[in-house]
Amino acid sequence: MSKPTRALVLSGGGGRGAYQCGVYKYLEEAGLIPDILVGTSIGAVNAAAIASGKTAQELEEAWLSTRTQDIHRFWRFRPWNAVYDTSPWYRTLYRFIDFDALARTEKRLLITATEVEAGDLRIFDNREVTLTPAHILASCSIPLVYPWTRIGDRHYWDGAVMANTPLAAAIDAGADEIYVVLLSPVGERHIPLPRWPWQAFAVVLDLALSATFENDIKQLERINHLVAQKMDEEHRYIRCRVIIPSRALSLSQILRYDPQTSRELIQLGYEDARRTLAE
Numbered sequence: 241m242s243k244p245t246r247a248l249v250l251s252g253g254g255g256r257g258a259y260q261c262g263v264y265k266y267l268e269e270a271g272l273i274p275d276i277l278v279g280t281s282i283g284a285v286n287a288a289a290i291a292s293g294k295t296a297q298e299l300e301e302a303w304l305s306t307r308t309q310d311i312h313r314f315w316r317f318r319p320w321n322a323v324y325d326t327s328p329w330y331r332t333l334y335r336f337i338d339f340d341a342l343a344r345t346e347k348r349l350l351i352t353a354t355e356v357e358a359g360d361l362r363i364f365d366n367r368e369v370t371l372t373p374a375h376i377l378a379s380c381s382i383p384l385v386y387p388w389t390r391i392g393d394r395h396y397w398d399g400a401v402m403a404n405t406p407l408a409a410a411i412d413a414g415a416d417e418i419y420v421v422l423l424s425p426v427g428e429r430h431i432p433l434p435r436w437p438w439q440a441f442a443v444v445l446d447l448a449l450s451a452t453f454e455n456d457i458k459q460l461e462r463i464n465h466l467v468a469q470k471m472d473e474e475h476r477y478i479r480c481r482v483i484i485p486s487r488a489l490s491l492s493q494i495l496r497y498d499p500q501t502s503r504e505l506i507q508l509g510y511e512d513a514r515r516t517l518a519e
Contacts, residue, residue, distance in 0.1 A: 244416050244417040244479070245275050245276065245414050245415050245416055245417065246272065246273070246274045246275050246276070246415065246417045246418075246419070247274055247275065247276035247277070247278060247410035247413065247415035247417070247418045247419070248264070248267070248274035248276070248277050248278070248287070248290070248418075248419050248421070249278045249279075249283075249405060249406065249407055249409075249410050249418060249419070249420045249421070250277070250278070250279040250280070250282075250283030250284075250286050250287050250421050251280055251281075251283050251400075251404050251405040251420075251421065251422050251423055251424070252280045252281025252282055252283055252284075252379075252380075252398065252399065252400040252404045252423070253281070253282055253283075253423025253424060253489075253493075253494060254281070254282055254382075254493065254494035254495055254496075254497075255282075255308075255311075255493045255494060255495065255496045255497045255498070255501070255502070256282070256423040256485075256489045256493045256494060256505060257281075257282030257283065257285065257286055257303075257423065258303045258501070258502035258503075258505035258506050258509070259421070259423055259485060259489070259505040259506070259508060259509040259512075260282075260283060260286045260421045260423070260509060261286065261296065261299045261300050261303050261502075261505075261506050261509065262505065262506035262507060262508060262509025262510035262511075262512075262513065263419075263421045263483050263509040263510065263512070263513040264286070264290060264296050264299065264509075265296035265297075265299075265300065265506065265509070265510050265513075266509075266510045266513035266514050266517070267419065267513065268295065268296040269296075270517065272419065272517075274290070274347070274419070275347060275348065275415075276347070276348040276349075276350070276410055276413045276414070276415050277290055277291045277347060277348070277349050277350070278349075278350045278351075278352075278406050278409045278410045278413070279349075279350070279351055279352070279379070280351075280352045280379055280398070280399035280400050280403065280404050280405065280406060281379055281380050281382070281398050281399060281400050281404070282380065282423075283421075283423075284351045284352070284376050284379035284380065284399065285333065285336055285337070285376055285380065286299065286336075287349060287350075287351070288336070288337045288342060288349060288351065288371065288376055289302065289336045289337050290347075291342055291345050291347045291349040291366070292337050292338040292339065292341045292342035292345060293338060293341045293345065294336070294337070294338065299336070300506055302335045302336045303499075303502045303506065304499045304502055304503060305335065305499070306332060306335065306497050306499070306502070307497055307498065307499065308495070308496055308497045308498070309328065310328050310329075310331075310332045310335075310497065311326070311328060311329055311332060311497050312324035312325060312326050312328060312329065312386065312495075313325045313327070313328060322384060322385060322386050322387040322388075323384065323385050323386075324385060324386055324495075325387070326377065326380075326381070326386045326387065329377055329380065330373050330377065333373045333376055333377070334373075337373075337376065339371075339372065339373070342366070342371060343370055343371075345366070347366075348365070348366065348367065348413055349365075349366040349371065350363050350364070350365055350366075350406070350409045350410075350413060351363070351364040351371065351375055351376065351378075351379050351399070352364075352379055352399030352402070352403055352406050352409065353375070353378040353379045353381075353389075353396040353397070353398070353399045354396060354397040354398060354399060354401040354402045355394055355395075355396055356388055356394075356395040356396060356397055357394060357395065358394075360402070361399065361402035361403055361406075362396065362399075363406070363409055364378075364379075374389055374390075374391050375391065377389045378391060378396035378397075379396075379398060379399045380398060381396060381397050381398050382397070382398045382400075383397045383398065383401060385495070386398075404424075405420060405422060405456070407420065407456040407457065407460065407480075408456060411460075411478060415478065416476060416477070416478050416479065417478070417479045417480075418478060418479070418480045418481070419480075419481050419483065420457075420480065420481070420482045420483065421483050421509070422482065422483070422484045422485070423485065423489065424489075443491065457480070457482065460478060460480060463475050463478075464477055464478060481516065481517060482516075483509075483512055483513050483516050483517075484512070484516075485508060485509075485512060486508065486511075486512050486515075487508070489505070493505075
């Protein structure tokens with residue numbers, strides 16, 4: 241039996257992305273090394289780090305040495321197009337990603353961003369373009385919270401605006417075994433009514449982060465059912481495992497990066513991956 245083409249899809253979620261590091265730590269131990277990496281927002285940072293050859297331990301060290309001030313600074317006055325200034329991100333990205341090694345990697349890396357002028361999802365493919373810090377930051381540019389990122393004559397917002405968990409990109413890249421790591425709940429949920437404007441924004445953002453994936457996974461399940469019943473000869477059966485936090489993650493963690501919290505999220509991701517994949 242031939243080795244499956246394995247993809248790892250990492251969603252957005254800001255500081256909660258340390259959870260994905262814990263999941264990868266388990267995947268690495270289990271020998272489930274991905275051939276294709278797909279990432280949005282903080283998932284793009286983790287995906288690029290892994291594609292550039294960073295081990296789980298090196299990725300964990302990067303997370304544990306990162307604080308909020310390494311990501312953004314409060315208030316931008318001129319020009320005003322966002323609440324935070326993300327210039328610290330450019331320096332911090334080099335802590336996570338070896339861009340020289342990324343340019344030579346044999347792994348497929350797909351990074352999503354939203355092209356503002358066209359209003360379309362853009363997928364930056366390392367087989368078509370040399371990925372730079374600007375491409376990664378483009379995927380992380382949360383509208384209004386962070387400024388858009390300019391690449392050439394185009395401007396980009398966070399990939400989560402269009403597709404926070406780009407499952408279709410992994411399928412189109414040829415994966416037949418996909419591991420998806422979410423940072424937001426899916427399916428049934430109970431959300432307390434927000435009391436303050438920033439809480440309302442966080443809730444809206446979290447719902448947006450999970451909505452597109454819920455539709456994509458249902459579509460995949462329908463296609464897999466038809467393929468298994470030999471009623472669909474145009475598609476292939478794709479094995480998909482989804483790893484979700486076993487406890488609610490604070491919405492405030494989207495914009496906060498704290499070593500102690502990251503340590504807890506890494507451990508949670510590791511334990512959830514081990515339990516989910518052992519089932």
